[in-house]
Structures are given as structure tokens and as C-alpha cells.
């Protein structure tokens with residue numbers, strides 16, 4: 477059993493845990509479960525880390541960024557904030573912002589990193605300074621990329637079978653990809669599984685993560 481480090485606590489006090497495997501410069505930082513209604517994303521990260529024996533490049537994984545949302549099977553955190561709109565990107569918009577359809581609204585929170593869950597993940601990124609960042613989500617079944625990650629996205633797409641796309645079709649202000657990919661020009665992959673995720677889908681996501689690990 478690989479030890480887990482508590483990197484923060486959710487609004488309701490649940491631990492947010494990170495798993496670090498391997499030595500040297502952190503090659504890959506991967507997270508899942510920033511949206512609580514995406515349990516397949518959590519499961520894929522958990523399965524990925526069980527395959528790592530510490531001999532390859534260093535990987536840091538946060539399977540569940542939003543444990544309160546996962547416990548409640550709800551997308552947002554316990555304050556109703558969409559954590560993937562709460563990052564300090566130039567595109568950040570406070571409060572209620574439009575979603576992918578006219579009927580959907582997201583609450584981005586009052587200010588960037590106002591939420592302990594997004595703040596914990598941002599602090600971990602700052603500490604680890606990874607070469608590649610991957611966020612796992614559901615349900616779009618694609619390999620979305622921000623920043624200089626087009627080639628990596630194509631290789632991950634070949635491994636999992638979901639298409640590489642530069643755009644998910646709607647704006648994502650204040651997202652993880654907006655901060656680290658668009659603003660900081662780091663390679664950021666948003667790996668979207670279908671929902672529900674079948675055994676085959678989970679295996680496909682793990683294959684793509686192994687490509688990102690290098």
C-alpha cells in the first residue's frame with residue numbers, strides 16, 4: 477500500500493489525499509474527482525497508480541479532489557462551487573457563469589482559490605512543478621488539451637480511442653486547463669471518460685495515463 481499524504485481538507489473536513497510514486501523531477505501530476513458526479517474519473521486514477529512500481533518517472537496523483545461532492549454524488553463542492561471554475565486564470569469570472577447550455581449555470585466562487593479543494597490542488601501543482609498535468613473527467617469521451625500538448629493528446633488518443641480535441645465546445649473560464657495550459661503554457665490534458673465508465677473505458681483511460689507518464 478502506497479502511503480497517502482493529506483494535502484488539504486474539504487469544506488466538510490474530509491481529507492484530500494495525494495499519492496507520490498518515484499523519484500526525481502515530477503513528470504506527471506494527475507487528478508480526478510474534482511467534480512463529485514464523476515466517479516469513473518476517480519476509479520481510473522486509482523487503477524493507474526496501482527500499476528506504478530516506482531521505477532519510472534515520478535508521478536503524483538490526487539484521485540479525489542472533491543470528496544464532499546463524491547460523498548453526495550453532486551458535481552459541486554459543499555458550498556455549491558464548481559471547483560473547475562475556481563482557478564486563478566485570466567478568464568476567471570466570479571459568481572454564476574453560463575454553462576454549456578442556456579439552462580445550466582456554474583458558480584465559480586467569489587474569488588480564485590476561494591475553496592479549500594481547489595487551493596489544495598493549486599498548492600500541490602506549485603510544489604511539484606510537474607512536466608505534464610492531466611485532469612480526469614466524465615462524460616465527454618475525448619482527450620482535450622490546453623497549452624503545448626497537441627502531440628501528447630494525439631498519442632493519448634491513440635492509446636484510449638477517444639478523439640483529441642482542442643475545444644470542448646463551450647467556454648471554461650477559471651478552469652484548471654485555463655490556468656495551467658492557456659495562461660502558463662504548460663501541457664494540460666483533460667481526459668474525459670464516458671459516463672458511466674465501463675471496465676473497458678477504465679482500461680482505456682489507464683492506457684492513456686501510461687502514455688502521459690512516459
Ligand SMILES: [Zn+2]
Nearest residue numbers: 511514613614
Ligand atoms: Zn468534470
